[in-house]
Amino acid sequence: MKQQVCNFGNEGHLLGILTTPDDDVRVPDAPIALILNAGIVHRVGPFRLNVDIARHLAELGYSTLRLDLSGLGDSGPRTGKLELENRAELDAADAMTFLQQETGVGRFVIVGLCSGAYNAHCVAVKDQRVIGAVFMDGIVFRTVGYFLRHHVGRVFRPRFWRNAFKRRFNRPARAGSEAGGNALAESEFFGDGLSKDQVINDLTGLMDRGVQMLFLYTDGYDDICGRSQFREMYGLRPDNGQLQVEYFPKSEHTFRLTENRRAACERVSSWFQSRFEATEPVAS
Template sequence: MREQPLLFGEMKSLIGILADSPRTHPGPPRPAVILLNPGIVHRVGPGRIYVKIARILAETGFTVLRFDFSGIGDSAVRQDSLPFEKSAVSEAQEAMDFLQRAHNIDRFILMGGCSGAVISLEAALNDPRVIGAVLINFPFTQDQDENAPDLALRRAAHYYRNFALVNPRSWQKLCTGKANYRFLLRVMCSEVKRRVSFGPGASPESPLLHSLRCLADRGVRVTLVCSEGDPSLEELHDTVGKYLRQLSHCGSIAVSIVRRSDHTFTSLYDQEQLLELILERVQTMAQPVENLSNSREPLCTENIVLQEGLTRQSSL
């Protein structure tokens, strides 16, 4: 496995690291994997997880490019007024253009965490060269105001269920009059109202669902990776609900859970789980579509039904 720095893009302003291995098999090259910045974190990713992903994929024969969007990390700031959501998609396509010219690769798998997942999805929708996407902790409520009361109450409920309930100090505060009982009551009322309403994610017109349907129709394989301890898991249920289960039966869309992990996969154990999952997903995406045409099941080995009809899937 070898790594080399790159300077590429229309303005020669994008900095990246290319990892690959000498080709040992005949035939056309495998699809390349492109890692897109998670938020404002540069190309190494949180806890250097992007470095580990790139190296483990390169060691198995994939060409992997991780680079910085303009204005992040080592890449220069853009000199135009193009908004980030458009410039990032354009720069992801410039990365594909470079790999196609320099390495004769014309199929790509995009991958990113948080906002990098959003750009991966948008680039996949806009470029037919993309055959797969791994969306890590996709921010399903990205269009909502971060200060919206409903969003704050849902995230508080997630914290209480997943952390406070098993924290002795939280119980001590509750039993000694130091807890915010009024806020607790608001959270409980909000959760009851949400659960008895007309089904979370009941609308089949969700923009995310529409995007996933478009990609499924094109044969693009998409895996949504969620940390078990991240609010995005419940936001996934609230956003697309039972319709995601229907989509998963086409064989192109899958949801995978990384057990007992947080948003950034802080512990080494979390990272090992994520690496194992990503390696399996990318290898599956790289297979010709006809190899999987006889199966109508999701690309997962275990189905776990949770809440109101959403199937959460995991291979771990």
């Protein structure tokens, strides 16, 4: 595989690392994966997750661009008056246009974790060039089932009480710690938020467009508990085709452990391979 630096956007202010497969394994006419930043972590991803995904995909014959959105990582800021625009949508559009010009490929699969999944949702809805999406710990809404499984369920889990006690008493909170400051940061990365009806409407639109979707959730993500919450939230039934949902009960939100990262990479790679093996996406 090969990695190369790509600069694009206005005056080349955006940076992405393009990972391409060796010629002997390259899948012809395959879409290119585009991985967005998770929070403020630069393009390598939390615990190098994005690099692992890109290399897994390259081994299977697919190319990936790991992108730094403007103002993050090593990308420059986007200048001009764009208060009403979603920066991620503009940056992703610039990346797709660049890749289209450079490689001739005009179909893309957008991948994001956390705020990256939120941005991936917005990009997928807006840009018709997106034919697939992987949302990792993306937009969720609490349901009655969530309260039952999460709040009631944990009452009966001794480990929950043990961990809560240890967290509370083992280390005193430190004044002015970065951890406290980060609690404020969430709104910085999620725009104004989307209503459940809006998300359902968006997902229905993506289904109608034939966009292939994989939703990955982890137990470490506070607002979801169990795979069944997906159907409770959106009224959509996941299958093994166009709409796939996976829940990792032993994983932290950012896939801290190599075992969790390996599982996530393998799931994304096998999904990619099954949905984009041929020159056209497989019909669900």
